[in-house]
Amino acid sequence: MWATLADLAVHNAVWSLLAVGGMNATLADIQRYAVDTRHWVTAQQFVTFFSITQAAPGPNGMAVALIGFQAAGLAGALVTTVAKIVPSALVAYFVSDWVEQRNHSRIVTAIRRGLAPVTVGLLTSAAYVFARETDVNVIRVLATLATVVVVSWTRVNPIWLVMLGGLLGVVGVMR
Known part of the structure:
Protein backbone atom coordinates (compact mmCIF):
# COMPACT_ATOMS: atom_id res chain seq x y z
CA MET A 1 0.00 0.00 0.00
CA ASP A 135 -18.70 7.87 -28.41
CA VAL A 136 -19.51 4.19 -28.77
CA ASN A 137 -22.35 4.54 -31.27
CA VAL A 138 -23.56 6.87 -34.03
CA ILE A 139 -25.98 8.78 -31.78
CA ARG A 140 -23.23 9.65 -29.31
CA VAL A 141 -20.82 10.67 -32.07
CA LEU A 142 -23.48 12.96 -33.55
CA ALA A 143 -24.19 14.44 -30.11
CA THR A 144 -20.48 15.16 -29.62
CA LEU A 145 -20.14 16.75 -33.05
CA ALA A 146 -23.32 18.82 -32.56
CA THR A 147 -22.02 20.04 -29.21
CA VAL A 148 -18.69 21.08 -30.74
CA VAL A 149 -20.50 22.97 -33.51
CA VAL A 150 -22.94 24.72 -31.15
CA VAL A 151 -20.23 25.72 -28.67
CA SER A 152 -17.85 26.85 -31.42
CA TRP A 153 -20.26 28.92 -33.50
CA THR A 154 -22.93 30.20 -31.14
CA ARG A 155 -23.19 31.93 -27.80
CA VAL A 156 -25.44 29.23 -26.30
CA ASN A 157 -24.49 28.59 -22.69
CA PRO A 158 -22.96 25.08 -22.49
CA ILE A 159 -25.08 24.29 -19.41
CA TRP A 160 -28.07 24.00 -21.77
CA LEU A 161 -26.20 21.39 -23.78
CA VAL A 162 -25.31 19.49 -20.62
CA MET A 163 -28.95 19.52 -19.55
CA LEU A 164 -30.06 18.41 -23.02
CA GLY A 165 -27.56 15.55 -22.96
CA GLY A 166 -28.82 14.49 -19.53
CA LEU A 167 -32.41 14.62 -20.73
CA LEU A 168 -31.55 12.54 -23.81
CA GLY A 169 -29.91 10.02 -21.51
CA VAL A 170 -32.93 9.87 -19.20
CA VAL A 171 -35.37 9.26 -22.05
CA GLY A 172 -33.13 6.55 -23.49
CA VAL A 173 -31.79 8.20 -26.63
CA MET A 174 -28.17 7.99 -25.44
CA ARG A 175 -27.52 4.30 -24.86
Missing part, protein backbone atom coordinates in the same frame (compact mmCIF):
# COMPACT_ATOMS: atom_id res chain seq x y z
CA TRP A 2 2.87 2.39 0.74
CA ALA A 3 4.15 1.92 -2.80
CA THR A 4 0.73 2.83 -4.20
CA LEU A 5 0.53 5.94 -2.00
CA ALA A 6 4.02 7.01 -3.08
CA ASP A 7 3.07 6.40 -6.71
CA LEU A 8 -0.10 8.47 -6.31
CA ALA A 9 1.84 11.28 -4.62
CA VAL A 10 4.60 11.49 -7.22
CA HIS A 11 2.38 11.29 -10.28
CA ASN A 12 -0.21 13.74 -8.98
CA ALA A 13 2.52 16.21 -8.01
CA VAL A 14 3.88 16.02 -11.56
CA TRP A 15 0.38 16.42 -13.05
CA SER A 16 -0.16 19.39 -10.75
CA LEU A 17 2.89 21.11 -12.19
CA LEU A 18 1.99 20.19 -15.77
CA ALA A 19 -1.60 21.44 -15.55
CA VAL A 20 -0.91 24.47 -17.72
CA GLY A 21 -4.31 25.85 -18.64
CA GLY A 22 -6.05 23.93 -15.90
CA MET A 23 -6.33 20.39 -14.69
CA ASN A 24 -8.14 19.20 -17.81
CA ALA A 25 -4.92 19.63 -19.77
CA THR A 26 -3.48 16.60 -18.00
CA LEU A 27 -6.50 14.30 -18.42
CA ALA A 28 -5.04 12.27 -21.27
CA ASP A 29 -1.94 11.38 -19.28
CA ILE A 30 -3.92 10.72 -16.11
CA GLN A 31 -6.20 8.40 -18.07
CA ARG A 32 -3.26 6.60 -19.65
CA TYR A 33 -1.58 6.06 -16.31
CA ALA A 34 -4.57 5.34 -14.05
CA VAL A 35 -6.45 3.15 -16.55
CA ASP A 36 -3.91 1.62 -18.94
CA THR A 37 -0.74 1.40 -16.85
CA ARG A 38 -1.85 0.95 -13.22
CA HIS A 39 -5.39 -0.36 -13.75
CA TRP A 40 -6.63 1.57 -10.71
CA VAL A 41 -9.88 2.37 -12.51
CA THR A 42 -11.61 1.25 -15.67
CA ALA A 43 -12.01 3.54 -18.67
CA GLN A 44 -15.71 3.91 -17.85
CA GLN A 45 -14.98 4.78 -14.20
CA PHE A 46 -12.46 7.37 -15.35
CA VAL A 47 -15.00 9.10 -17.59
CA THR A 48 -17.64 8.89 -14.85
CA PHE A 49 -15.34 10.38 -12.20
CA PHE A 50 -14.44 13.35 -14.37
CA SER A 51 -18.01 13.85 -15.53
CA ILE A 52 -19.22 13.95 -11.93
CA THR A 53 -16.60 16.48 -10.88
CA GLN A 54 -17.30 18.65 -13.91
CA ALA A 55 -20.97 18.83 -12.93
CA ALA A 56 -20.34 19.29 -9.21
CA PRO A 57 -19.45 22.63 -7.64
CA GLY A 58 -15.83 23.11 -6.69
CA PRO A 59 -12.55 22.26 -8.37
CA ASN A 60 -12.93 19.90 -11.31
CA GLY A 61 -9.54 18.40 -10.53
CA MET A 62 -10.93 16.58 -7.56
CA ALA A 63 -11.69 13.59 -9.76
CA VAL A 64 -8.15 12.47 -9.01
CA ALA A 65 -9.24 12.03 -5.39
CA LEU A 66 -11.78 9.48 -6.61
CA ILE A 67 -9.03 7.68 -8.49
CA GLY A 68 -6.86 7.79 -5.36
CA PHE A 69 -9.72 6.40 -3.30
CA GLN A 70 -10.21 3.59 -5.79
CA ALA A 71 -6.48 2.81 -5.73
CA ALA A 72 -5.77 3.03 -1.99
CA GLY A 73 -8.89 3.93 -0.02
CA LEU A 74 -9.20 7.07 2.08
CA ALA A 75 -5.42 7.43 2.41
CA GLY A 76 -5.16 7.37 -1.40
CA ALA A 77 -7.80 10.06 -1.74
CA LEU A 78 -6.03 12.30 0.79
CA VAL A 79 -2.55 11.79 -0.66
CA THR A 80 -3.83 12.37 -4.18
CA THR A 81 -5.68 15.55 -3.22
CA VAL A 82 -2.70 17.07 -1.41
CA ALA A 83 -0.28 16.09 -4.17
CA LYS A 84 -2.57 17.55 -6.82
CA ILE A 85 -3.06 20.89 -5.06
CA VAL A 86 0.14 21.77 -3.19
CA PRO A 87 2.83 21.86 -5.92
CA SER A 88 0.96 24.16 -8.31
CA ALA A 89 -0.31 26.27 -5.42
CA LEU A 90 3.25 26.81 -4.21
CA VAL A 91 4.46 27.73 -7.70
CA ALA A 92 1.54 30.15 -8.10
CA TYR A 93 2.25 31.69 -4.71
CA PHE A 94 5.96 32.22 -5.31
CA VAL A 95 5.79 33.19 -9.00
CA SER A 96 2.69 35.40 -9.04
CA ASP A 97 4.45 38.50 -7.70
CA TRP A 98 7.28 38.10 -10.20
CA VAL A 99 4.80 37.76 -13.09
CA GLU A 100 2.69 40.67 -11.84
CA GLN A 101 5.74 42.94 -11.70
CA ARG A 102 6.76 41.94 -15.23
CA ASN A 103 3.28 41.46 -16.69
CA HIS A 104 4.04 43.32 -19.93
CA SER A 105 7.66 42.28 -20.26
CA ARG A 106 8.94 40.34 -23.25
CA ILE A 107 9.73 37.27 -21.15
CA VAL A 108 6.24 36.96 -19.64
CA THR A 109 4.65 37.59 -23.04
CA ALA A 110 6.90 34.95 -24.62
CA ILE A 111 6.05 32.41 -21.91
CA ARG A 112 2.32 33.02 -22.39
CA ARG A 113 2.61 32.72 -26.16
CA GLY A 114 4.65 29.54 -25.84
CA LEU A 115 2.29 27.89 -23.39
CA ALA A 116 -0.91 28.68 -25.33
CA PRO A 117 -0.42 26.09 -28.10
CA VAL A 118 0.81 23.52 -25.58
CA THR A 119 -2.38 24.02 -23.58
CA VAL A 120 -4.56 23.69 -26.68
CA GLY A 121 -2.76 20.49 -27.64
CA LEU A 122 -3.15 19.00 -24.16
CA LEU A 123 -6.84 19.92 -24.04
CA THR A 124 -7.37 18.43 -27.49
CA SER A 125 -5.78 15.17 -26.37
CA ALA A 126 -8.07 15.16 -23.31
CA ALA A 127 -11.10 15.70 -25.55
CA TYR A 128 -9.96 12.79 -27.72
CA VAL A 129 -9.68 10.51 -24.66
CA PHE A 130 -13.23 11.35 -23.58
CA ALA A 131 -14.67 11.01 -27.08
CA ARG A 132 -12.94 7.65 -27.54
CA GLU A 133 -14.43 6.32 -24.31
CA THR A 134 -17.95 7.72 -24.68
Whole structure:
Protein backbone atom coordinates (compact mmCIF):
# COMPACT_ATOMS: atom_id res chain seq x y z
CA MET A 1 0.00 0.00 0.00
CA TRP A 2 2.87 2.39 0.74
CA ALA A 3 4.15 1.92 -2.80
CA THR A 4 0.73 2.83 -4.20
CA LEU A 5 0.53 5.94 -2.00
CA ALA A 6 4.02 7.01 -3.08
CA ASP A 7 3.07 6.40 -6.71
CA LEU A 8 -0.10 8.47 -6.31
CA ALA A 9 1.84 11.28 -4.62
CA VAL A 10 4.60 11.49 -7.22
CA HIS A 11 2.38 11.29 -10.28
CA ASN A 12 -0.21 13.74 -8.98
CA ALA A 13 2.52 16.21 -8.01
CA VAL A 14 3.88 16.02 -11.56
CA TRP A 15 0.38 16.42 -13.05
CA SER A 16 -0.16 19.39 -10.75
CA LEU A 17 2.89 21.11 -12.19
CA LEU A 18 1.99 20.19 -15.77
CA ALA A 19 -1.60 21.44 -15.55
CA VAL A 20 -0.91 24.47 -17.72
CA GLY A 21 -4.31 25.85 -18.64
CA GLY A 22 -6.05 23.93 -15.90
CA MET A 23 -6.33 20.39 -14.69
CA ASN A 24 -8.14 19.20 -17.81
CA ALA A 25 -4.92 19.63 -19.77
CA THR A 26 -3.48 16.60 -18.00
CA LEU A 27 -6.50 14.30 -18.42
CA ALA A 28 -5.04 12.27 -21.27
CA ASP A 29 -1.94 11.38 -19.28
CA ILE A 30 -3.92 10.72 -16.11
CA GLN A 31 -6.20 8.40 -18.07
CA ARG A 32 -3.26 6.60 -19.65
CA TYR A 33 -1.58 6.06 -16.31
CA ALA A 34 -4.57 5.34 -14.05
CA VAL A 35 -6.45 3.15 -16.55
CA ASP A 36 -3.91 1.62 -18.94
CA THR A 37 -0.74 1.40 -16.85
CA ARG A 38 -1.85 0.95 -13.22
CA HIS A 39 -5.39 -0.36 -13.75
CA TRP A 40 -6.63 1.57 -10.71
CA VAL A 41 -9.88 2.37 -12.51
CA THR A 42 -11.61 1.25 -15.67
CA ALA A 43 -12.01 3.54 -18.67
CA GLN A 44 -15.71 3.91 -17.85
CA GLN A 45 -14.98 4.78 -14.20
CA PHE A 46 -12.46 7.37 -15.35
CA VAL A 47 -15.00 9.10 -17.59
CA THR A 48 -17.64 8.89 -14.85
CA PHE A 49 -15.34 10.38 -12.20
CA PHE A 50 -14.44 13.35 -14.37
CA SER A 51 -18.01 13.85 -15.53
CA ILE A 52 -19.22 13.95 -11.93
CA THR A 53 -16.60 16.48 -10.88
CA GLN A 54 -17.30 18.65 -13.91
CA ALA A 55 -20.97 18.83 -12.93
CA ALA A 56 -20.34 19.29 -9.21
CA PRO A 57 -19.45 22.63 -7.64
CA GLY A 58 -15.83 23.11 -6.69
CA PRO A 59 -12.55 22.26 -8.37
CA ASN A 60 -12.93 19.90 -11.31
CA GLY A 61 -9.54 18.40 -10.53
CA MET A 62 -10.93 16.58 -7.56
CA ALA A 63 -11.69 13.59 -9.76
CA VAL A 64 -8.15 12.47 -9.01
CA ALA A 65 -9.24 12.03 -5.39
CA LEU A 66 -11.78 9.48 -6.61
CA ILE A 67 -9.03 7.68 -8.49
CA GLY A 68 -6.86 7.79 -5.36
CA PHE A 69 -9.72 6.40 -3.30
CA GLN A 70 -10.21 3.59 -5.79
CA ALA A 71 -6.48 2.81 -5.73
CA ALA A 72 -5.77 3.03 -1.99
CA GLY A 73 -8.89 3.93 -0.02
CA LEU A 74 -9.20 7.07 2.08
CA ALA A 75 -5.42 7.43 2.41
CA GLY A 76 -5.16 7.37 -1.40
CA ALA A 77 -7.80 10.06 -1.74
CA LEU A 78 -6.03 12.30 0.79
CA VAL A 79 -2.55 11.79 -0.66
CA THR A 80 -3.83 12.37 -4.18
CA THR A 81 -5.68 15.55 -3.22
CA VAL A 82 -2.70 17.07 -1.41
CA ALA A 83 -0.28 16.09 -4.17
CA LYS A 84 -2.57 17.55 -6.82
CA ILE A 85 -3.06 20.89 -5.06
CA VAL A 86 0.14 21.77 -3.19
CA PRO A 87 2.83 21.86 -5.92
CA SER A 88 0.96 24.16 -8.31
CA ALA A 89 -0.31 26.27 -5.42
CA LEU A 90 3.25 26.81 -4.21
CA VAL A 91 4.46 27.73 -7.70
CA ALA A 92 1.54 30.15 -8.10
CA TYR A 93 2.25 31.69 -4.71
CA PHE A 94 5.96 32.22 -5.31
CA VAL A 95 5.79 33.19 -9.00
CA SER A 96 2.69 35.40 -9.04
CA ASP A 97 4.45 38.50 -7.70
CA TRP A 98 7.28 38.10 -10.20
CA VAL A 99 4.80 37.76 -13.09
CA GLU A 100 2.69 40.67 -11.84
CA GLN A 101 5.74 42.94 -11.70
CA ARG A 102 6.76 41.94 -15.23
CA ASN A 103 3.28 41.46 -16.69
CA HIS A 104 4.04 43.32 -19.93
CA SER A 105 7.66 42.28 -20.26
CA ARG A 106 8.94 40.34 -23.25
CA ILE A 107 9.73 37.27 -21.15
CA VAL A 108 6.24 36.96 -19.64
CA THR A 109 4.65 37.59 -23.04
CA ALA A 110 6.90 34.95 -24.62
CA ILE A 111 6.05 32.41 -21.91
CA ARG A 112 2.32 33.02 -22.39
CA ARG A 113 2.61 32.72 -26.16
CA GLY A 114 4.65 29.54 -25.84
CA LEU A 115 2.29 27.89 -23.39
CA ALA A 116 -0.91 28.68 -25.33
CA PRO A 117 -0.42 26.09 -28.10
CA VAL A 118 0.81 23.52 -25.58
CA THR A 119 -2.38 24.02 -23.58
CA VAL A 120 -4.56 23.69 -26.68
CA GLY A 121 -2.76 20.49 -27.64
CA LEU A 122 -3.15 19.00 -24.16
CA LEU A 123 -6.84 19.92 -24.04
CA THR A 124 -7.37 18.43 -27.49
CA SER A 125 -5.78 15.17 -26.37
CA ALA A 126 -8.07 15.16 -23.31
CA ALA A 127 -11.10 15.70 -25.55
CA TYR A 128 -9.96 12.79 -27.72
CA VAL A 129 -9.68 10.51 -24.66
CA PHE A 130 -13.23 11.35 -23.58
CA ALA A 131 -14.67 11.01 -27.08
CA ARG A 132 -12.94 7.65 -27.54
CA GLU A 133 -14.43 6.32 -24.31
CA THR A 134 -17.95 7.72 -24.68
CA ASP A 135 -18.70 7.87 -28.41
CA VAL A 136 -19.51 4.19 -28.77
CA ASN A 137 -22.35 4.54 -31.27
CA VAL A 138 -23.56 6.87 -34.03
CA ILE A 139 -25.98 8.78 -31.78
CA ARG A 140 -23.23 9.65 -29.31
CA VAL A 141 -20.82 10.67 -32.07
CA LEU A 142 -23.48 12.96 -33.55
CA ALA A 143 -24.19 14.44 -30.11
CA THR A 144 -20.48 15.16 -29.62
CA LEU A 145 -20.14 16.75 -33.05
CA ALA A 146 -23.32 18.82 -32.56
CA THR A 147 -22.02 20.04 -29.21
CA VAL A 148 -18.69 21.08 -30.74
CA VAL A 149 -20.50 22.97 -33.51
CA VAL A 150 -22.94 24.72 -31.15
CA VAL A 151 -20.23 25.72 -28.67
CA SER A 152 -17.85 26.85 -31.42
CA TRP A 153 -20.26 28.92 -33.50
CA THR A 154 -22.93 30.20 -31.14
CA ARG A 155 -23.19 31.93 -27.80
CA VAL A 156 -25.44 29.23 -26.30
CA ASN A 157 -24.49 28.59 -22.69
CA PRO A 158 -22.96 25.08 -22.49
CA ILE A 159 -25.08 24.29 -19.41
CA TRP A 160 -28.07 24.00 -21.77
CA LEU A 161 -26.20 21.39 -23.78
CA VAL A 162 -25.31 19.49 -20.62
CA MET A 163 -28.95 19.52 -19.55
CA LEU A 164 -30.06 18.41 -23.02
CA GLY A 165 -27.56 15.55 -22.96
CA GLY A 166 -28.82 14.49 -19.53
CA LEU A 167 -32.41 14.62 -20.73
CA LEU A 168 -31.55 12.54 -23.81
CA GLY A 169 -29.91 10.02 -21.51
CA VAL A 170 -32.93 9.87 -19.20
CA VAL A 171 -35.37 9.26 -22.05
CA GLY A 172 -33.13 6.55 -23.49
CA VAL A 173 -31.79 8.20 -26.63
CA MET A 174 -28.17 7.99 -25.44
CA ARG A 175 -27.52 4.30 -24.86
